[in-house]
Amino acid sequence: MNESRRTIEVKVERTIAASPGEVFDAWLDPKTPGNPWNMAEKLLLNPHVDGFFYWLIKGNSHYGRFTEVERPGRIQHTWMSRSTLGEETTVTVTFKKQGEDTVMTLVHSGIPDTDAGRGHEKGWNYFLDIFPEQFGKGSPKEK
């Protein structure tokens, strides 16, 4: 039987107060807060086409291979984790100049749409965690 799995795509956009080149470099620098490699328990990162990454956070391993690295406009890599159920998903990040700023668009596609991914408990914890964070009373929640 030909079984097809339903997938979803997540798109997130932000305007970043820096030039595309600075934002591009910061996105690949593990020291910059907010990028995927920041605050890792263990990280192997080789951000070149066909370079791999291994990112361990809270005991959850993530793997991927860079497929496009075009400074300052675009980064694409695959992304596999427990949450993708072993499926190879794709993360594409683009950086476009807008005046002094950069419009950054991240698209994560091919994510298996499962009940676990939409877990009520996880979501609830997320909301409880972000509120203290806004007031400097807690550490940022990581996955």
Added chain:
Amino acid sequence: MDHLTNVLTAISHPTRRAIIGQLAIGPARFLDVAKPHDTALNAVTKHLKMLERAGLIERQKQGREVLISFRGEPLREVAGWVHEYERFWNERLDQFEKHFKQKRKKEKKR
């Protein structure tokens, strides 16, 4: 608007999220809620109305005072609707954006 839309609209504004953060610590009077925000009192009233419409806060009369408290239940609805990767990337990019905002602020002060 359906209820989920009301909740999503209510949490879409940073001031309203900050108010929820305050009230998540404990109930407060109107002026205490308004105090940390650099905005007019009638704007705070409008924010509270939107939070109330979403069911995220409730007002209780205690003697001569009215206490405003947080109700978390509507957030469960949103949490079940949003995929974990949506939350993950939004949270990451929020931190990333904040980092650069602070950096630019420091640079302009110099």
